[in-house]
Amino acid sequence: MTSTAPTTPAPSTRERPRPGAEHDSGGVRRLWRSVRVPVVLFAALLLVGVLLSLGGEQFPSGRLEPGNPEPSGARAFSRLLAEDADVTVARDSASAAQAVERTGEDTVLLVFLDHRMLPEELDTLSELGTDTVLVQPSLRSLEAFAPGTDVTGRADDEDSLEPECALPAAAAAGSAEVAGELYSADDAVVAQTCYPSDDGSALIRVDSPHGGTTTVVGTGTFLTNRDLDADGNAALALNLTSAEHVVWLRPDAPQEAGGSDIQDLLPAGLLWSAVPLALTLLLLALWRGRRLGALVHESLPVVVRASETTEGRAGLYRSRSARDRVAAALRTGFLERSVPKLGLNTDSGSQAVVATLAARTGDDPHHLGQLLYPGPNDPYVADDDAMLGLSEALDELTRKLR
Amino acid sequence: MVVTGRAVLLALLATGAVAISGQIGETVTYVAVGLVVLLVVLDVALATSPRRMRLTREGETSLRLGDSASVSVLVGNPTKRRLRGSVRDAWPPSSHSAPKARPLRVDAGERRRITTTLTPTRRGDARSAGVTVRSVGPLGLAGRQVTLQAPWTVRTLPPFHSRRHLPGKLSRLRELEGQHTAMVRGQGSEFDSLRDYVPGDDVRSIDWRATARNDGVVVRTWRPERDRRILIVLDTGRTSAGRVGDTPRLDHAMDAALLLTALAGKAGDRVDFMAYDRAVRAQVKASGKGSQVRRVVEAMAPLEAELVESDPAGLVSTILSQGRSRRLVVLLTDLNTTALEEGLLPRLPLLSSHHLLLVAGVKDPKVEEMAAERGSAAALYRAASAERTVSERHRISAELRRMGAEVVDADPEHIAPALADAYINLKAQGRL
Numbered sequence: 001m002t003s004t005a006p007t008t009p010a011p012s013t014r015e016r017p018r019p020g021a022e023h024d025s026g027g028v029r030r031l032w033r034s035v036r037v038p039v040v041l042f043a044a045l046l047l048v049g050v051l052l053s054l055g056g057e058q059f060p061s062g063r064l065e066p067g068n069p070e071p072s073g074a075r076a077f078s079r080l081l082a083e084d085a086d087v088t089v090a091r092d093s094a095s096a097a098q099a100v101e102r103t104g105e106d107t108v109l110l111v112f113l114d115h116r117m118l119p120e121e122l123d124t125l126s127e128l129g130t131d132t133v134l135v136q137p138s139l140r141s142l143e144a145f146a147p148g149t150d151v152t153g154r155a156d157d158e159d160s161l162e163p164e165c166a167l168p169a170a171a172a173a174g175s176a177e178v179a180g181e182l183y184s185a186d187d188a189v190v191a192q193t194c195y196p197s198d199d200g201s202a203l204i205r206v207d208s209p210h211g212g213t214t215t216v217v218g219t220g221t222f223l224t225n226r227d228l229d230a231d232g233n234a235a236l237a238l239n240l241t242s243a244e245h246v247v248w249l250r251p252d253a254p255q256e257a258g259g260s261d262i263q264d265l266l267p268a269g270l271l272w273s274a275v276p277l278a279l280t281l282l283l284l285a286l287w288r289g290r291r292l293g294a295l296v297h298e299s300l301p302v303v304v305r306a307s308e309t310t311e312g313r314a315g316l317y318r319s320r321s322a323r324d325r326v327a328a329a330l331r332t333g334f335l336e337r338s339v340p341k342l343g344l345n346t347d348s349g350s351q352a353v354v355a356t357l358a359a360r361t362g363d364d365p366h367h368l369g370q371l372l373y374p375g376p377n378d379p380y381v382a383d384d385d386a387m388l389g390l391s392e393a394l395d396e397l398t399r400k401l402r
Numbered sequence: 403m404v405v406t407g408r409a410v411l412l413a414l415l416a417t418g419a420v421a422i423s424g425q426i427g428e429t430v431t432y433v434a435v436g437l438v439v440l441l442v443v444l445d446v447a448l449a450t451s452p453r454r455m456r457l458t459r460e461g462e463t464s465l466r467l468g469d470s471a472s473v474s475v476l477v478g479n480p481t482k483r484r485l486r487g488s489v490r491d492a493w494p495p496s497s498h499s500a501p502k503a504r505p506l507r508v509d510a511g512e513r514r515r516i517t518t519t520l521t522p523t524r525r526g527d528a529r530s531a532g533v534t535v536r537s538v539g540p541l542g543l544a545g546r547q548v549t550l551q552a553p554w555t556v557r558t559l560p561p562f563h564s565r566r567h568l569p570g571k572l573s574r575l576r577e578l579e580g581q582h583t584a585m586v587r588g589q590g591s592e593f594d595s596l597r598d599y600v601p602g603d604d605v606r607s608i609d610w611r612a613t614a615r616n617d618g619v620v621v622r623t624w625r626p627e628r629d630r631r632i633l634i635v636l637d638t639g640r641t642s643a644g645r646v647g648d649t650p651r652l653d654h655a656m657d658a659a660l661l662l663t664a665l666a667g668k669a670g671d672r673v674d675f676m677a678y679d680r681a682v683r684a685q686v687k688a689s690g691k692g693s694q695v696r697r698v699v700e701a702m703a704p705l706e707a708e709l710v711e712s713d714p715a716g717l718v719s720t721i722l723s724q725g726r727s728r729r730l731v732v733l734l735t736d737l738n739t740t741a742l743e744e745g746l747l748p749r750l751p752l753l754s755s756h757h758l759l760l761v762a763g764v765k766d767p768k769v770e771e772m773a774a775e776r777g778s779a780a781a782l783y784r785a786a787s788a789e790r791t792v793s794e795r796h797r798i799s800a801e802l803r804r805m806g807a808e809v810v811d812a813d814p815e816h817i818a819p820a821l822a823d824a825y826i827n828l829k830a831q832g833r834l
Contacts, residue, residue, distance in 0.1 A: 267427075268424065269420055269421055269422060269423040269424045269425075269426075269427035270421050271427070272423070272427035272431040273418075273420040273427075273431075276417040276419075276420050276431065276434050276435050276438070277417045279413050279416070279417075279435055279438060279439075280413035283405050283409050283410045283438075283442075284410045286403075287410050290405075290547075292536060292547070293492050293547075294492075294531075294532075296492050296493065296495065297494075298494040298495055301643070301706055302643050303645060304645065306651060306736075306764075306766045306768070307766050307768040307769050310769050310787050310790075310791045311784070313787040313791075314786070314787035314788070315783075317786060317787055318780060318783040325790075326782055326783060326785075329786035329789040329793070330786055330789060333789035333793060336793055384779035387779065388778075388779065388782065391776055392776075
């Protein structure tokens with residue numbers, strides 16, 4: 001119904017093929033010709049993408065993330081830890097609790113980013129009664145794991161602190177970069193405080209109400225890849241977590257639950273109108289896109305200026321600064337035009353031409369000789385100005401001869 | 403299948419209806435989309451089949467470049483229903499057909515004439531690329547279209563701008579004939595008639611035998627030879643493709659060749675025409691009857707410069723194989739040093755021994771302008787390059803003249819009259 005017949009007439013000497021068949025095979029070929037470049041490009045892109053991804057390993061990102069090799073990650077510490085202990089990485093409190101129950105007695109629970117957990121989860125974890133290390137905990141965590149302790153200040157500006165306590169883990173590690181939040185304990189609580197600063201201590205260890213000890217550290221900076229090798233950071237970190245099993249709890253950000261979908265908010269009719277809208281766009285494309293007959297092709301003639309070679313040669317002269325060629329061409333042109341006017345022919349020698357010219361124009365014959373027939377040392381090809389001088393002198397001579 | 407803007411509007415209305423339908427949206431969607439699709443399909447089915455239209459062509463078949471021609475196609479409707487829609491008579495882009503498309507309405511059993519005006523900007527044959535008929539259904543929502551063939555060819559002939567020089571050159575030719583009676587008898591001139599001696603006539607032309615039979619002194623008169631043979635050869639090789647101004651060398655050469663053909667035809671000479679690069683592209687033999695110009699123009703129309711190096715050896719042997727009787731061979735080519743030195747010059751003696759060769763070339767005024775450029779180093783480089791082109795041209799012209807060929811070298815404005823003058827001069831000298 002919408003076929004467009006081929007615009008080139010079939011050769012009259014042969015039997016004309018059936019127009020439909022000719023059109024079909026031509027159409028397939030034309031379709032292939034039009035899609036082959038995008039297809040090949042897409043395949044090449046895909047191939048390059050696959051090849052690039054073969055060598056790459058995807059690392060998780062995030063601060064104090066055990067697999068993250070960036071400066072703020074904790075991959076170095078987790079690998080170090082894994083050499084001696086059995087490290088379990090937990091992403092939520094339930095799996096952390098399971099891991100602790102499975103591993104049994106000799107276990108340390110290392111808790112980061114505890115503000116991502118609900119108060120009930122914190123209570124459940126504290127009731128496990130295992131040794132716990134809290135890194136920069138929230139107030140709610142302190143309440144659950146180490147009641148009676150409180151945040152009493154910050155020490156951000158200090159680089160490293162001295163342990164100054166009897167806690168073996170800290171005393172053996174020596175100075176460490178633990179300056180962060182500072183803690184103090186009530187008088188009623190038995191607490192070991194280390195790394196004291198003005199308003200409190202950066203590390204505090206108390207007995208947990210449900211058994212085991214709770215160690216609170218005011219910052220996680222000393223555990224990062226960047227700072228692990230400074231001071232006694234690594235030693236302190238390893239000492240704090242010296243156990244057969246370590247459960248590394250870094251909760252994922254909680255998913256926001258509830259809230260209504262955009263589908264529920266829109267009226268049903270508006271959603272359904274997408275169907276006739278698609279039909280409208282299809283019809284619009286058909287209306288605007290359908291040509292009244294195929295494009296007509298025509299082989300066009302070559303467009304080349306006749307002066308192309310001359311211009312090309314001018315470009316060559318210029319790029320190579322061929323002043324000698326220029327001077328020779330200008331002189332030849334002048335002589336070809338002027339010699340017949342002087343009553344001489346092309347066979348006349350240079351002496352005769354110079355003499356006749358000098359007689360006609362009154363110029364110095366020696367100067368004319370230099371101008372028209374220079375020896376091996378041509379003064380007019382030294383630089384562009386000299387070349388311009390030559391052209392002006394020749395034009396002047398032409399004017400005098402007129 | 404085609405759809406119209408009306409169908410889009412209908413679909414848009416359906417979209418609006420569904421959008422405000424609220425909770426019954428799903429039902430309304432099915433109904434609205436179904437209705438639109440049904441109406442469109444119905445309209446396509448009810449449209450008069452454009453395939454059944456009968457096309458007939460009429461109109462002009464040739465025109466000169468720069469003129470316009472009108473070509474018509476008659477759309478006949480043999481069905482029992484009216485056809486409404488639009489039609490497009492498609493021609494190649496360089497034909498500049500107008501109008502491109504127009505509305506069409508053909509009642510049952512009637513015919514409608516569609517006239518298209520062509521104003522080609524290129525010489526040669528333009529073939530109709532088909533007539534597309536679009537038929538819209540009674541609702542005006544959709545329809546069908548088909549491209550039908552209605553073959554027609556319009557030939558665009560060379561413009562023959564140099565026609566305006568023809569009267570001037572013809573009067574020179576007539577002068578020559580009149581003048582010749584009083585002239586010294588030229589080499590190879592033809593005896594025309596006897597007449598009485600008038601003072602001033604050359605005494606050598608007195609016919610003593612006739613004088614003895616008459617009362618007074620009688621002289622013989624002479625007139626230029628008639629029925630000489632001229633072969634115009636157009637070089638369609640790569641050098642002819644170069645554009646001088648906005649026109650290829652080939653077209654300037656055609657113009658000059660046409661003036662010469664017209665002039666020689668009036669002077670009673672027989673003109674053959676040939677276009678050659680590596681093979682004979684076109685050929686017209688002198689027929690003796692009717693205007694040769696028309697036939698040469700027809701032969702020239704489809705010629706284009708081929709991007710191949712011309713083969714002068716083949717050209718010379720082709721010319722020699724066409725008869726040994728002496729003729730004037732006019733070769734219209736470019737005076738290109740390399741092409742001519744390597745190709746034509748070595749074979750020139752062979753050609754000159756049988757025929758008289760006249761080589762005509764179109765000069766590029768752009769090169770002359772370049773040669774006059776001054777003022778900066780860049781301009782001088784251009785000037786020097788142009789000087790070199792000019793002097794090479796002079797050298798090859800001198801070389802051709804030395805070997806016995808005539809040379810005409812003129813810019814596009816003057817090539818045609820210059821070639822005509824060269825021909826008239828040769829005739830006056832009795833060298834044909």
